[in-house]
Amino acid sequence: MFAIERIKIIKNHLLKEQKVSVAKLSELLNVTEVTIRRDLEKLEHEGFLKRTHGGAVLTDYVEDALNGESEDFDDFINYQEIADTASRLVNDGESIMLTSGLINQFIARSLGERSGISIVTNDFQIAQNFQSQGDNCLIFLGGDMDDKAVYGQMTLDNLRNFSFDHVFIEVDGLHEANGITVNSTKKATLIQKAAALSESVNIVCLSKNFGSRSLYRVGKLEMANRILTDSKLDDHFKSMIYNHKIPLFTSIDVYEN
């Protein structure tokens, strides 16, 4: 069996069970324990799990995210892929705004490994997830707390003090005619403001949310400089985005090295 499939199985298993043992995986996948250890090492490096004596457990943030809204295990692999792409779009020393959302938590996580990065966010969990090690810095906006993020006039006033190289905006709907939509008006206002202050606007959206729309409109598709999604995206949307002349990153993981 190829490493790529093995890793997928390990991830799924871990997400379901929260902990695994090397012996059990080795039996399950019919490969030696050495191979399993190597795979686990790789996943630990990605920040997906923590190795323990004779096995591994999920890292806290993956577990936290799991306790949140989504039950779909596959999504977490997708989040990780998107976060990886996002962190590669950022250069060391740049300033980034992350709006609230689950994928953005993963992005914050992978940006933590870079240096000289400044992150501004309104999401409490993103702030927690970003390890400001070395010369990275984190700025948490002020405002009215609502569902683990801050919004309102105070937040907007706060935001006015910054300018960003990138803003990563996690949205709930992306539709050719209706444009980019989110599920609350506060969020939409904040995003519009943040997008105006940023050099490049990166829209983050899971493939399953393409073609759907939420209640509050943020803007037209053209507001995006890039769109980031996972590899399950339907072909029809790929050509639609291409025709709108927006680079589309599907974060597909096809190559084993």
Place this chain on the structure above:
Amino acid sequence: MKNPILELKNIDLCVSNFTINQINLTLYPGEVHMIMGENGSGKSLLMELISGLVQPDSGEIWYDGKLMTQGFQTPASNEQLIFIQQYSILLENISVAENLYFHNLPYKNKFLKIIDYPKLNAQFRDLIKELDLPIKDTDKVEHLGLAQRQMIEFLKAYVSNSKVVILDEPSASLTSSERDLLYRIVNQIKKRGAGIFYITHRIDDAIQIGDRITLLNNGSLIGTKVIAETTEDEIINLLVGTHLKERYPKLNCKKGKELFSVSNLSYEDKLLDINFRLQEGEVFGITGLAGSGRSLLAKCLFGALNYQGQISIQGKPVRLKSPKDAIAHQIALLPEDRYEDSIFKYLNTMENVALPSLHRFSQNSIINSHFMNQSVLDYINKLNLPKGNRKNINSFSEGSLQKAIFAKWLMSLARIFILDEPTRGIDLASKIDIYNFINDLTKKKAAVIYISSDVEEIMGICDRVAILTDKSILCILKTSETSVQEITELQIRGNKENHTKE
């Protein structure tokens, strides 16, 4: 003012994913009308339209004051137009003269169709003398070189009585002396009063023999100019001025160690002194006009042609005697001609995809077909190919086929990917997939050689770009420090001296 011999009025055509919009074009007798535009701008399709091989969706074609309702494919109108395509279609079993006068052979007896050979050969000898051709009347077609065959094709246009002549990129693969001869032939055709549509990529062609020039972009006309009243710069500006917004997903990956290098590579007299280096995580673009040797270079790098010079992988010199050697050194090639050069049409998807990776599934010379099946299915799923292992690969769309070929090399764990026109002719979704595959490759320290004639794509996808002109690399530029304009200009002008920047 003379009346136009041919006139196109408001022509529209839509084929699968390409449209030709509102084309209005005229051709006068005795005129050389140049058609220029980037690859994929619809030049060839427009010519097929004019010749009647394709019917327009709407619009009218007028020939000599008459409305053509069925194009030029009816027996009555067939002789009025001659379309010389890029490839030669000479018949190999008969003589050059017979090929040349195929449609108006001199007969001894018209009824019994007995050909008057002495007269035919005399005609041909006169022609050779008249134009000072480097061909003998006794030459057999099968012994002629590619350029000579093309010459014969042009002569066909000369000896015919057609009033409309279409030459599709006639000068692409000719040397400069052959090009002079071509110009002489074109001038002769012009003298006998025919109008000529001349498709080209070379600005010097247009300046030297063109009367008017029409520029095409993306299926629409940009404009028509009288060449005597315009300058080279003006034409270039019109051509490259149609610049689009950035639309390519490109990840900037950290570059690693040197993975692949080529020094002093030559092939026969078709490629001279090619040098470049490739790092891990890099996408290296190669671009050039048709006939500049792009695909030949790809084949040399894959060991398919017997090259001279040195190729090194990770600093170690290797000799690639055959594609087998190249595959052993983790080199992969996605060739330009997907159907001919890279699949086995009678094998199914699984067999085609698994072929270079068989050793990965074999233990003691026995193939573990269960694992092989599973792995291929995994790739089929991930790359969103037509479901199932037993599909006939020959029935795939261009896009799916290209992705299947990509899967083949991904599975074989190649590290150096040579992609020759990987996105030409494929659907948009597959195009985006391929760009994202490349991102994944570079993320994981593979390297990509990206050969394309689409300069915009090269700019969007590559880290550096080499411009191939006249058989060698003119220069290598960082894409972040150049522009579509600059590259197109370098290609068209073909030399660096005229090039002002720096």
